Amino acid sequence: MTDILVQTIFGWPAIIATILVSIVGLVWKRYWLILISAALLFPFSLYLSGSPAIRGLGLFLPLFPLGAALAVRARKFPLAWVLVSPIFIISAWLAYQVVTQ
Numbered sequence: 001m002t003d004i005l006v007q008t009i010f011g012w013p014a015i016i017a018t019i020l021v022s023i024v025g026l027v028w029k030r031y032w033l034i035l036i037s038a039a040l041l042f043p044f045s046l047y048l049s050g051s052p053a054i055r056g057l058g059l060f061l062p063l064f065p066l067g068a069a070l071a072v073r074a075r076k077f078p079l080a081w082v083l084v085s086p087i088f089i090i091s092a093w094l095a096y097q098v099v100t101q
Contacts, residue, residue, distance in 0.1 A: 010047045014040055015091050022065060022084050029077065031069040034084070038065035041087065048090070061090065 007013070018040040025033030041062045048058030064086045071080035 009043050014044050015094075018044065019087060019091060022068070022087060026068070026072065026077070026080055026084060029072055031072040034065050034069040034072060034080070037087075038062045038069070041065060048094075058090075061086065 018037045021033055021037040021040060025031065025037060039062075045058045045061040048054050048061065049056050051058065064083050068080040068083035071077070071083060
């Protein structure tokens, strides 16, 4: 039971949920959804900060959706998309790393 819980919190379900909630928040222009995606991203960023390729920089990953939520609230939507893009890039990088192993 705990293995499934850990995989759900730190694994691909959390990453996919974060991406989907971020996109929905940006499309619907709801900053609170982007704040939820930042909260969903936090456990994954803790896990990612232990990676030798990232080395602690993963802890800064939830700051990007927080900035995007502020940008959506200020009605600066292109800036919000730019601030959320590191989540997509790092998730794609991690997916590539997993698939090529």
